[in-house]
Amino acid sequence: MNIDTARQLAKDSDWFSSIWAKAGQPDNLISVILVRLEEGADINYINEYLAKTGSIKPIIAVDVKKSIQSQLHLLIQIIGTLCFTIIGTIILQVFASFYLSMRHRRSEYGIYLALGASRCKIYTLIIGEAMSISVVGGFIGLLAGMLLYRGSCSFLSALRSYPLISLSGSELFICAVIIFAVGVFITTVASVLPAWQAARLDPSSVMTKGECD
Amino acid sequence: MKKTLIELKNIHKSFGKIGILGGIDFTAASGTTTAITGKSGEGKTTLLSIMGLLQKPTSGGILIGEKNVADTGIAELSKIRAARFGYLFQTSRLVGSLTVLENTLVCAALAGKSNMRKKAVTILTSLGMSKHLDYKPEQLSIGQMRRVALARALVMETDILLADEPTNDLDPALSQIVTSSLFKAGENGTAVVIVTHDRSLAAKTDCEYKLTDGILHHVR
Numbered sequence: 001m002n003i004d005t006a007r008q009l010a011k012d013s014d015w016f017s018s019i020w021a022k023a024g025q026p027d028n029l030i031s032v033i034l035v036r037l038e039e040g041a042d043i044n045y046i047n048e049y050l051a052k053t054g055s056i057k058p059i060i061a062v063d064v065k066k067s068i069q070s071q072l073h074l075l076i077q078i079i080g081t082l083c084f085t086i087i088g089t090i091i092l093q094v095f096a097s098f099y100l101s102m103r104h105r106r107s108e109y110g111i112y113l114a115l116g117a118s119r120c121k122i123y124t125l126i127i128g129e130a131m132s133i134s135v136v137g138g139f140i141g142l143l144a145g146m147l148l149y150r151g152s153c154s155f156l157s158a159l160r161s162y163p164l165i166s167l168s169g170s171e172l173f174i175c176a177v178i179i180f181a182v183g184v185f186i187t188t189v190a191s192v193l194p195a196w197q198a199a200r201l202d203p204s205s206v207m208t209k210g211e212c213d
Numbered sequence: 214m215k216k217t218l219i220e221l222k223n224i225h226k227s228f229g230k231i232g233i234l235g236g237i238d239f240t241a242a243s244g245t246t247t248a249i250t251g252k253s254g255e256g257k258t259t260l261l262s263i264m265g266l267l268q269k270p271t272s273g274g275i276l277i278g279e280k281n282v283a284d285t286g287i288a289e290l291s292k293i294r295a296a297r298f299g300y301l302f303q304t305s306r307l308v309g310s311l312t313v314l315e316n317t318l319v320c321a322a323l324a325g326k327s328n329m330r331k332k333a334v335t336i337l338t339s340l341g342m343s344k345h346l347d348y349k350p351e352q353l354s355i356g357q358m359r360r361v362a363l364a365r366a367l368v369m370e371t372d373i374l375l376a377d378e379p380t381n382d383l384d385p386a387l388s389q390i391v392t393s394s395l396f397k398a399g400e401n402g403t404a405v406v407i408v409t410h411d412r413s414l415a416a417k418t419d420c421e422y423k424l425t426d427g428i429l430h431h432v433r
Contacts, residue, residue: 107306111308111319113291114267114300114302115323116291116293116320118292119287202268
């Protein structure tokens with residue numbers, strides 16, 4: 001509401017007429033007073049003094065700033081926790097998919113072992129396969145991610161009412177390299193246990209299973 | 214003179230307290246075909262897997278050529294299997310993600326031989342599979358899968374070829390193809406050991422044993 005409208009409404013109100021009769025007309029009625037304090041002033045004393053008047057609600061800017069900061073911290077903590085949860089879930093998912101893939105192809109590895117593949121070869125096969133998938137998948141994923149990021153940035157920049165911080169080309173490249181390296185590392189680590197288990201399969205199991213695997 | 218390629222000496226095998234094989238002595242020489250018969254559950258497949266270095270005996274010696282491999286490490290056994298053994302398992306045991314030709318070349322790839330493609334195609338053609346080289350196992354009939362498995366066993370021309378019930382569930386025509394291929398391998402110098410219930414197949418081999426109560430009896 002415009003302050004002039006508020007003054008007019010207050011002036012016309014029967015409720016406040018006795019106040020205006022005592023204190024004069026509300027032509028200079030104000031809603032907010034900014035009190036700027038000097039360095040070293042006792043902010044708590046002034047706050048209490050203003051509060052005692054009963055008609056003023058003091059708002060301390062420092063407290064507001066602190067409150068906003070603590071809310072932002074909480075928000076960042078929530079986002080951070082979500083990020084870690086998502087990363088953890090992705091790692092588990094990658095691990096599970098590789099582990100299940102190994103379980104699914106258990107008989108295949110058994111055939112290779114029976115036909116003379118060494119444990120080392122099976123190990124190399126599975127780890128190599130995992131790395132190939134992560135390299136190709138990571139490359140495609142990053143490329144798609146970068147395009148999506150650039151597209152989102154240009155879309156948002158047309159709508160923004162606040163300064164949009166976007167990464168520079170070199171920053172984006174560094175991020176991509178880090179994500180790529182982490183992705184390949186996670187996939188490789190996730191395939192170590194399945195590879196270890198596959199390399200220890202009993203080759204004689206091949207003698208008693210079905211037509212194909 | 215025929216060279217002994219594999220020799221089992223006093224092989225015992227038990228699973229826990231259950232004895233399966235109780236002192237097996239056996240030899241197979243180059244260019245010979247040997248049949249091992251016996252009732253189901255007597256341990257023929259177990260004996261074949263011990264012979265093929267796929268599992269270790271509880272006790273006893275296995276000589277491949279001159280070397281006792283009973284206590285050899287897993288890595289060395291893998292090398293010996295890749296270099297000297299061909300296997301025709303009771304079921305085809307093809308790799309589902311590979312084509313017919315790739316399945317045939319698996320053993321060559323594991324042995325590090327990269328120039329076997331032409332030979333694999335020749336063998337597959339001789340087995341009537343020339344039109345199916347790019348097929349996946351799921352696109353094949355059981356009979357066709359068995360032929361691919363046979364091609365895989367033959368392509369490396371290994372010293373020893375072990376076949377577990379090679380004619381099981383096959384029609385007479387296919388059974389004849391499989392049998393003649395195995396005997397041809399024998400004629401080419403391979404020691405062929407066949408575990409079978411098929412009396413007519415066993416009768417064609419050079420030598421026949423019968424496994425009864427964990428003991429191998431020489432039939433002829």
